[in-house]
Each structure stands twice: as C-alpha cells, then as structure tokens.
Amino acid sequence: MNSPQRLVYSALTIAEMEARKLHHDSSELWMRAVQPALWLLIFGEVFNAVRGLSPGGFSYMQYIAPGVLAQSVLFVAIFYGITIVWERDVGLLTKLLSTPSPRIAVVVGKALAAGVRGVFQGVMIFALALIIGVNLRFDPLDVAGVFLVVVLFAMCFASLSMTLASFLKTRDRMMGIGQAITIPLFFGSNAIYPVSLMPAWLQAISAYNPLSYVVDAMRAMLLTGDYSGLPLDIFALLLSTAIFVGAASVVLKRLIE
Amino acid sequence: MKAIEARSLTKVYPGGTKAVDDVSFDVEEGEIFGLLGPNGAGKTTTIKMITTLAKPTSGSASVFGVDAGSSPEQVRQMLGFVPQAISVDGDLSGYENLLIFAKLFFVPREQRKTRISEALEYFGLTDRANDLVKHYSGGMMRRLEIAQALVNRPRLLFLDEPSIGLDPYSRMQVIKQVKDLNQNFGTTIFVTTHDMNEADELCDRLAIMNLGKIAVSGSPAELKRSVGGDVLTVSVSGRLPDSIPKELGSRISSEGGVLKILTEDGERAIPRITDYLEANGTVVESVSLSRPTLDDVFMKYAKVGLTQEMSFREARSARRSIVRHGR
Numbered sequence: 001m002n003s004p005q006r007l008v009y010s011a012l013t014i015a016e017m018e019a020r021k022l023h024h025d026s027s028e029l030w031m032r033a034v035q036p037a038l039w040l041l042i043f044g045e046v047f048n049a050v051r052g053l054s055p056g057g058f059s060y061m062q063y064i065a066p067g068v069l070a071q072s073v074l075f076v077a078i079f080y081g082i083t084i085v086w087e088r089d090v091g092l093l094t095k096l097l098s099t100p101s102p103r104i105a106v107v108v109g110k111a112l113a114a115g116v117r118g119v120f121q122g123v124m125i126f127a128l129a130l131i132i133g134v135n136l137r138f139d140p141l142d143v144a145g146v147f148l149v150v151v152l153f154a155m156c157f158a159s160l161s162m163t164l165a166s167f168l169k170t171r172d173r174m175m176g177i178g179q180a181i182t183i184p185l186f187f188g189s190n191a192i193y194p195v196s197l198m199p200a201w202l203q204a205i206s207a208y209n210p211l212s213y214v215v216d217a218m219r220a221m222l223l224t225g226d227y228s229g230l231p232l233d234i235f236a237l238l239l240s241t242a243i244f245v246g247a248a249s250v251v252l253k254r255l256i257e
Numbered sequence: 258m259k260a261i262e263a264r265s266l267t268k269v270y271p272g273g274t275k276a277v278d279d280v281s282f283d284v285e286e287g288e289i290f291g292l293l294g295p296n297g298a299g300k301t302t303t304i305k306m307i308t309t310l311a312k313p314t315s316g317s318a319s320v321f322g323v324d325a326g327s328s329p330e331q332v333r334q335m336l337g338f339v340p341q342a343i344s345v346d347g348d349l350s351g352y353e354n355l356l357i358f359a360k361l362f363f364v365p366r367e368q369r370k371t372r373i374s375e376a377l378e379y380f381g382l383t384d385r386a387n388d389l390v391k392h393y394s395g396g397m398m399r400r401l402e403i404a405q406a407l408v409n410r411p412r413l414l415f416l417d418e419p420s421i422g423l424d425p426y427s428r429m430q431v432i433k434q435v436k437d438l439n440q441n442f443g444t445t446i447f448v449t450t451h452d453m454n455e456a457d458e459l460c461d462r463l464a465i466m467n468l469g470k471i472a473v474s475g476s477p478a479e480l481k482r483s484v485g486g487d488v489l490t491v492s493v494s495g496r497l498p499d500s501i502p503k504e505l506g507s508r509i510s511s512e513g514g515v516l517k518i519l520t521e522d523g524e525r526a527i528p529r530i531t532d533y534l535e536a537n538g539t540v541v542e543s544v545s546l547s548r549p550t551l552d553d554v555f556m557k558y559a560k561v562g563l564t565q566e567m568s569f570r571e572a573r574s575a576r577r578s579i580v581r582h583g584r
Contacts, residue, residue: 016357
C-alpha cells in the first residue's frame with residue numbers, strides 16, 4: 001500500500017473500531033437522542049405560539065428542526081476530546097499511536113466516528129419530525145446533502161475538541177471548555193431564532209459563527225430549497241475541517257508525552 | 258545487526274525534569290533485554306523515545322538500523338508495544354481487538370484470520386474470543402496483549418512491566434509465553450520490570466537504570482558476581498582454623514562458633530570446606546549457603562533513587578497502574 005492508501009485504510013479501521021463498539025452497546029446513541037427530542041417537543045411546541053420567530057412563512061417547529069439537528073451534532077462532536085483523554089488514561093491512545101498507522105488517520109478515524117453518531121442524530125430527528133408532523137422537504141438528494149453537512153460538521157468540531165484536549169489534558173477541563181464553547185455558539189447562532197432579532201453587536205459576532213453557516217445550509221436543503229448560499233457554507237465547512245484535522249494530528253502526541 | 262542502538266538519549270521535560278540523561282546502549286537481535294530500575298528512573302520515557310512516542314531532547318535511537326527520528330512509521334512497523342497500563346479495548350471482544358490492531362499494522366488480509374485464530378488458540382482465549390474484553394480477568398487481558406504480537410509478528414517487542422498486578426500463575430504463563438515468542442519467532446524482546454526474579458528468569462542481558470542514567474549492565478550472572486560471590490555460613494564446634502586456603506575462599510568473619518566464608522561457587526565449595534575443617538580438627542555442625550540475587554544488585558546500583566521520596570504524582574500513577582491491573 002502507498003501512503004494515501006494506508007491513511008484511508010487506517011482511518012476506516014479506526015472508524016470501524018468505533019462502529020463495532022456502538023454495535024455492542026448502542027444505548028449511548030438512544031440517550032443522546034433524548035435532548036434534541038425535548039428541544040423539539042417542549043421548546044418547539046411552546047415557542048410555536050410566538051409570532052415573528054420564524055421568518056419566511058414557516059412554522060416555528062419547521063424553523064428550529066434544522067437548528068436542533070445542528071446543535072445536537074455539535075454536542076456529540078465537542079465532547080470527543082473527553083473520549084480521547086479517557087483513552088489516553090486507560091492506555092489505549094498509547095497503543096493506537098504506537099501502530100505504524102499515520103497519526104492523522106487516528107484523528108480522521110475518530111472524527112468520522114463522530115460523523116456516524118451525528119448521522120444517527122439526524123435519522124432520529126427526521127423520524128421524530130415525521131411522527132409529529134413537522135413538514136420538511138424529504139427529497140433524497142437534500143437528505144443526503146444534509147447528512148454530508150452533518151458528517152463534515154461533526155468531523156470539524158470533533159477535531160477541534162481533540163486539538164483542545166491535547167493542550168488541556170484532563171476530562172474535567174474538557175467538560176468545562178465544552179460547555180464554554182457550545183452554549184455561546186448555540187445561543188449566538190440562528191439555530192433557534194433569526195439573527196435579525198439579535199442586538200447589533202451579537203449579529204456581528206454571529207456572522208463568524210460556524211454553527212450559523214451549518215444551520216443555514218441545512219435550512220436551505222430542508223426548508224427553502226434556495227441553494228444560493230450553499231457553496232459558501234460548504235466551502236467554509238471543508239476549510240475549517242481540514243484546518244482542525246491537521247492541527248489535531250500535529251498536537252495529539254502531546255497527550256502521551 | 259543491532260535491534261536497538263541508543264546513542265546519548267536525553268529527555269528533558271518542560272519544567273526542567275531530566276527524565277533520561279545521556280543514555281546509550283545496544284540490544285542485540287534475538288535477545289531478551291531487561292531494563293530495570295526504581296519508579297521514576299526513566300525506563301518508560303526511554304521506551305517512548307525508541308518507539309517514537311516521544312521525541313528525544315537530544316541523542317538518537319535506531320531500530321534495526323532505521324532512525325526513529327527520521328522514519329517513525331517505518332520503525333513502528335517493526336515494533337510491538339505492550340504498555341504498562343492494560344491497553345486492550347474493553348468495549349470490544351478479544352477477537353475484535355486482535356482484528357483491529359492487525360489492520361492498523363497492515364497485516365496482509367490473507368494471513369489475518371489464520372494468525373488471529375492461532376494466537377487465540379495458543380493463548381487459551383478461543384472460548385472467550387467473542388466476549389467483551391471488559392469481562393476478562395487481568396491475566397487474560399495481558400495474554401491478549403501479548404497474543405497481538407503473535408498476530409502482528411513484530412521483530413522487536415516492548416513489554417513495559419508485563420506482570421505487574423498479576424497473580425503468580427498468570428505471571429508464570431506470561432513469562433513462559435514471552436520466552437516462547439523469543440525462541441520460536443526470534444522476536445527480540447525489550448522488557449522493563451521491578452521484579453528481580455522475573456528479570457533473572459527472563460533476560461539474557463540487563464541494564465539497571467537509576468535517576469535517568471544506566472548504572473550498570475551485563476548478564477544476570479555477571480551482575481550477581483559484581484556484588485560479590487556466594488557466602489557460606491558454617492556453624493562449628495571445637496578449634497577454629499587460623500586461616501583457610503585461598504583456593505577455598507576467603508574468611509569474612511569468625512565469631513561465636515560461626516564462620517563466614519566468601520567463595521566463587523558455593524555449592525562446590527561446601528564439601529571441600531567441610532573436608533578441610535574436619536581434617537583440621539573442627540567439627541562442622543551445619544552449613545548454609547546464600548547467593549547474591551538480583552535484589553542485591555538492584556539495591557547496590559539503584560539505592561540512591563530508592564531513598565529519595567516518591568513525588569505525589571509518581572506515587573499516584575504507580576498506584577493507578579496497580580489498581581488498573583488488579584481489576
């Protein structure tokens with residue numbers, strides 16, 4: 001095998017390792033689906049009564065479904081650093097890094113596994129939307145596009161989280177930083193209310209919020225069918241994923257030194 | 258060809274701790290080499306530098322002639338590493354653990370299945386192959402880790418404290434299997450341990466490390482000789498001889514009817530000394546022989562380190578690894 005083949009092969013092996021664990025015990029996936037379900041069922045239902053929260057003639061439930069999906073993927077991905085710290089603590093990371101597989105493959109493999117978990121969140125949220133009658137455009141190509149965005153987004157934040165873990169090194173700190181990142185990203189984005197309702201300073205910040213671009217892309221595919229912003233959204237996502245995957249594979253060895 | 262050539266390896270951690278200080282040694286192909294030393298002596302850091310998990314601050318290491326600094330992936334392809342902490346994945350089955358790591362070592366697909374089933378069979382894990390590893394005993398986990406070496410067939414296998422926390426039976430099995438691996442596949446073995454009996458049983462050659470430096474190295478027999486020969490303690494009654502012939506040994510002390518003699522080969526010296534004493538009118542009541550052990554060697558060369566207090570962090574990590582192995 002040449003080096004690109006080795007990279008792809010080992011990254012897929014790492015992802016396979018995670019998939020096999022999920023196969024043995026999938027309870028984690030079901031539990032993770034509870035939170036987005038509550039957002040839709042409780043938060044969504046209540047705020048459905050408020051006018052002006054959902055522009056473009058959509059119901060509030062329709063409006064926040066993509067936002068809740070993006071948020072739940074963000075939550076799955078941002079805590080990947082905790083997993084990697086835990087694997088360091090039990091000696092598994094040392095073993096992974098002592099294989100001849102390239103280090104970037106470990107990062108890409110773990111990030112892909114975050115993507116798989118994200119896709120499962122997507123499936124659950126779509127299923128719930130169908131059950132409670134939230135009308136989304138379930139065009140196969142659009143759904144595939146949403147899953148692509150989900151995978152990229154999960155990979156991006158899982159790698160960011162692994163990068164941070166390489167510096168912070170303990171699970172407690174990762175818990176703290178995870179919350180410190182997700183909450184402002186979530187409330188400072190267009191996930192559950194339009195940016196136009198925010199004060200000017202927050203709108204300015206939101207323009208740089210990656211979550212807003214992800215939600216934007218998902219809304220385009222699931223609600224409006226207006227793809228004009230999509231190339232920029234996906235380009236921004238690809239670029240930041242590449243940056244964070246690269247960063248994580250360079251600094252990951254700090255965890256075991 | 259040398260399996261390992263370490264040249265002036267030095268590792269200084271941020272904060273100025275010199276974990277490894279100008280360490281040079283060779284490991285010959287096909288031998289079992291032991292690195293001994295107290296906690297915090299720098300053994301694990303040395304292994305990490307050779308296995309490319311840590312970058313040396315200065316100095317170099319090469320494995321079968323390949324430089325660890327410039328071609329890390331090529332070096333890792335030749336290595337197996339069983340770290341101190343049990344590093345199998347508890348959430349996967351035994352079979353899956355072997356499968357995943359065989360893939361990460363690029364073991365050819367057509368050999369994978371046979372090697373895995375052979376390894377499971379040989380290490381007595383076939384019955385439990387599809388159980389999750391978290392339900393294994395500590396000894397079984399350790400065996401699974403060594404079984405990995407049978408699947409990946411590394412030329413050089415690192416074992417960091419392989420028998421820590423194992424019961425005597427599991428320990429014996431691990432030692433036997435490591436020896437088999439060495440004899441049947443010519444795998445060069447690099448092992449660290451605090452257990453002197455284990456080192457004596459296992460190693461062809463060993464080095465004792467203390468405070469980041471290699472204090473002494475040689476075969477177990479050479480090292481034991483270096484702390485002195487065998488000591489005979491003879492209880493006698495009647496007249497004690499003024500001296501004993503040089504070829505029998507040298508007298509260390511004689512008081513209260515107890516004569517202590519230092520000799521080269523104690524077992525052979527017993528009848529000769531008894532004969533000599535009886536011929537000179539001394540009645541021999543009992544003779545006991547004590548031989549230097551690697552413990553004596555360890556105490557002599559590693560004492561400086563042992564008398565220093567262990568830091569909280571070291572104590573904690575030592576305890577943790579014991580707890581982890583004991584489960």
